[in-house]
Amino acid sequence: MQFYRKEVYKKGAYLIKPEQSIEDFYFMKKGCVTYYTIEDGVTRVMEFFTEGSFFTDLYPYIEEIPSESYLEVTEDSTVYTISKTDALKVFDYSHSLERFGRLSMQKAFINNFQRINRMKNLSNQERYLQLLEKRPSLFQRVPQYLIASYLGLTPVGLSKIRKRLSQQ
Amino acid sequence: MQFYRKEVYKKGAYLIKPEQSIEDFYFMKKGCVTYYTIEDGVTRVMEFFTEGSFFTDLYPYIEEIPSESYLEVTEDSTVYTISKTDALKVFDYSHSLERFGRLSMQKAFINNFQRINRMKNLSNQERYLQLLEKRPSLFQRVPQYLIASYLGLTPVGLSKIRKRLSQQ
DNA sequence: CGTATTTATTAAACCAGTTTAATTAGAATC
DNA sequence: GATTCTAATTAAACTGGTTTAATAAATACG
Structure with missing residues (x-):
């Protein structure tokens, strides 16, 4: 069956x-x-x-x-x-x-x-990092603005977080 | 049994x-x-x-x-x-x-x-109002700082929201 | 009761996000 | 390869929260 x-x-x-x-x-x-x-x-x-x-x-x-x-x-x-x-x-x-x-x-x-x-x-930055760690392939599979939405952020907000992180 | x-x-x-x-x-x-x-x-x-x-x-x-x-x-x-x-x-x-x-x-x-x-x-204010509507008895049963924590706010933050609402 | 303790509010400085708009980068299409 | 369209970044002004600290209100208790 x-x-x-x-x-x-x-x-x-x-x-x-x-x-x-x-x-x-x-x-x-x-x-x-x-x-x-x-x-x-x-x-x-x-x-x-x-x-x-x-x-x-x-x-x-x-x-x-x-x-x-x-x-x-x-x-x-x-x-x-x-x-x-x-x-x-x-x-x-x-x-x-x-x-x-x-x-x-x-x-x-x-x-x-x-x-x-x-x-x-967690802070938004921490949640972003955690997603990056747990489901890295997502970032190749879906556009960033959808990930921003999933994280409860605007595309601008996520971009700022990424910039902040890259400057450290 | x-x-x-x-x-x-x-x-x-x-x-x-x-x-x-x-x-x-x-x-x-x-x-x-x-x-x-x-x-x-x-x-x-x-x-x-x-x-x-x-x-x-x-x-x-x-x-x-x-x-x-x-x-x-x-x-x-x-x-x-x-x-x-x-x-x-x-x-x-x-x-x-x-x-x-x-x-x-x-x-x-x-x-x-x-x-x-x-x-x-929802915004924090909206979530507060929703909780107030859906589970009003909670506010008689548990102290406000625990409700703040449940909503993901500080006691100060919740107090500000309440003030803002009372002024309208 | 009056005093001590806990809870809630207020104030001030601060910060991580937002919105809007302009700019740059990247992909798709002719 | 130039053009077009979409996605991502940047900038500037703003906002709704945070933190810290002081004050006021409510509650517990000796």
Whole structure:
């Protein structure tokens, strides 16, 4: 029983756009997807999903309401996709996969929680350095202004931080 | 089979302190527990757990490493406690409770995720107002400097925001 | 009670970001 | 290779916070 499907996307494609309902859960095999919203013309990057990430636009997925976000392929990508109905079937069928689901969710929760604390406790400069250390490849994969947004900065602000660092 | 126990704590007690290993998961029936760390003498509030919260110091709980945080009872509280071994037994025994566990984790994840975005997209003033609206009772229950810390501000900063608002 | 202690506010100097706008650098396209 | 378009940097004025320190208000307690 093959309950997921393999899909290949070109850079520039969208897995999800605003107004859409969310039917699928994704696993990133290879590539990069940027998860963002646009409010009042301002792009706000929430996450970059790269190799090994499970993801979707979770809140609309669960609540069965339309998305307000984009999942844009920012680098040619291979993803494994499972529909919501198939995911539920799998969980009904298998206690151990339900457990896997629980543990995955737990892991995602912890990641997020630690990220909150990182954000709260570190300066912007420190958070930039930490990102540079933990996910250096991002800086080759996505433009700097998206990284600035992800860090909660303006492009100008990030540029200033980089300058300050290069002068030391 | 009663797998949880009811416990009553007085204000000032600790469920968890640094160095301890985390054996239990908690459900807050009534009261308030403040979850914080102290680094370099600086208290950083991560969360206030009030009625209806499931909580523990999750990362050390899962990784089985010592905690670095405090769970301090900031208001007389009644909690239901379940040990890690009992929780695992329950999940082994019951697929539907495992599902409940997964869904609870999912809910916690979404809450957190939305909080991240709130933090990123809103000004400090807006986040203060939002907290005031969503959890007004907190301001009666915990001192303002802890709320400042929770919002990522200094007590002075929060006081200025309050003044600014009162002058409009 | 009155005194001691903790919490909240205020003031002043400072700083790391913002906004706006101009400039430079880099990529894509003809 | 020149042109065009997008991304990144720089500059200048500004803003919302910080830090430190003093003061005022609230709370605890002998």
